[in-house]
Amino acid sequence: MRKFKVLAIIIIISAYLFACGNSKKETINIGCSLPLTGEGANYGRSVKEGVDLAIEEINQSEMFDLPLKVIYEDDKMDPREGVNAINKLITADNVPIIIGPFGSSITLAVAPIANKNKVVLLGASATADNIKDAGDYIFRITPPNSKQGNDVASFCFNSLNSKKAAIIYQTNDYGTTLKTAFESEYLKLGGEVLIVEGVDLGNKDFKTQILKIKSKQVDVVFFPLHVAESGNFLKQSKELGLNVKFISCDGAMVDDLLKLAGNAAEGTYYTSLALAYGMNDSLINSFNTNFKKKYNKEPDVYAAYYYEVTYILAHALKKANGNIGQIKEILYSINGENAYNGITGLTSFDTYGEVDKSFSIYVVSNNKFSLFK
Incomplete structure (x- = not known):
């Protein structure tokens, strides 16, 4: 009986080694x-x-x-x-x-x-x-956000002729670094930043921030938010009659934003990663x-x-x-x-x-x- 057990164990081990030796990487x-x-x-x-x-x-x-x-x-x-x-x-x-x-x-x-x-x-x-x-x-x-934020500030000041800005940003590494870069460059160019407010991921109500912006008479709002927050922000801004220029970044520039914001997105600007056209x-x-x-x-x-x-x-x-x-x-x-x-x-x-x-x-x-x- 003991010989049969030993033989069975040898067969099992041999089968395992054979399977391993013949297994081939397929991908x-x-x-x-x-x-x-x-x-x-x-x-x-x-x-x-x-x-x-x-x-x-x-x-x-x-x-x-x-x-x-x-x-x-x-x-x-x-x-x-x-x-x-x-x-x-x-x-x-x-x-x-x-x-x-x-x-x-x-x-x-x-x-x-x-x-x-x-x-x-x-x-x-x-x-x-x-x-x-x-x-x-x-x-x-x-490229990093410091470049993107600088580019947005330059575009607002020089191309949109903006002189007074508000910033509504996402309170994560993405939004914070964009906010910092934009604010620094915009002030350096000679603009004023009158409102800076951060919002958490998942925030759906922007009415308080929008009313603050309306009271300050800014001419551009920089909103480095993700797509869901951007859609809600633009929609509520239109509902509350906030009539300024809006600009955001790559985090908002996806087709889902157009569905979420509807016609409130019309005329808004975005910086995004470039393709090698030309x-x-x-x-x-x-x-x-x-x-x-x-x-x-x-x-x-x-x-x-x-x-x-x-x-x-x-x-x-x-x-x-x-x-x-x-x-x-x-x-x-x-x-x-x-x-x-x-x-x-x-x-x-x-x-x-x-x-x-x-x-x-x-x-x-x-x-x-x-x-x-």
Whole structure:
């Protein structure tokens, strides 16, 4: 009987070793942290659409021997959920590189985990200035809020002839850094900032702030808010008869804003991440065509930037040729003559994993975001 037991154990062990020895890796897995549910789900939808289109094209081109596969984790655009998402991607899924996170606060919350585990984060939307110092494994293809805030202030003062401003901002890393940059530059140019008020994510009632603005006779309102808050703010401003110029940033410039605000969005301005029009028009046209074919709609700027960042990630993986430890250095080598030339222009990383790119000004006209001339 004992011999039979020993034989059975040997057979089981042999079968296990045979299975392990014959198991083959079927995909190259990468991670993506994004908001699929909650207040930021509209952003997550754009992210996923851009990434999925790029992955589909990359796999069809047979760039790799195995297909790329994205493991998505929902961070709900919440720092605590973001930590859970990154921990799972790193420890359970063992991904070598992660796209995202979308939001600045989430990026800053998870950066220490990525640095400790030597896993690269490659973002395409988080713009808070302090991400620059988040660590060696943190990269982004978007410029910081200090540049965006300065550009908004200059546009308001010089192009809109504004001299008295109010600021209603989101009380997170994104909104705070934009508020600070705008206020500093606007005052430097000679303007006055008469009201500065912060609101929390999820705030739905702006009547108190709007009435304060009306009492101060400002000529422009800068509102770096996310899309849900922006929609409510514009709608209530129209209802209360606040007749001034309005300008916001990339966090509000998605089609959901037009649905939420309705005709209250007409004539409002936005700064957003720029595409390389006049430089790479053929690449942009190809992306737009393929996107519309797949999703039957126009892409927004976030879909474009996450499409681009997925290609940059694939470029780094291809060059690493299986040596995961080289990915960080390969990304740092993308600069100068080795810059990546795509639909967002030249991506050239500096020693902080930062890029120098432009923002464009858009205006809502006939219920569409149009490039402002």
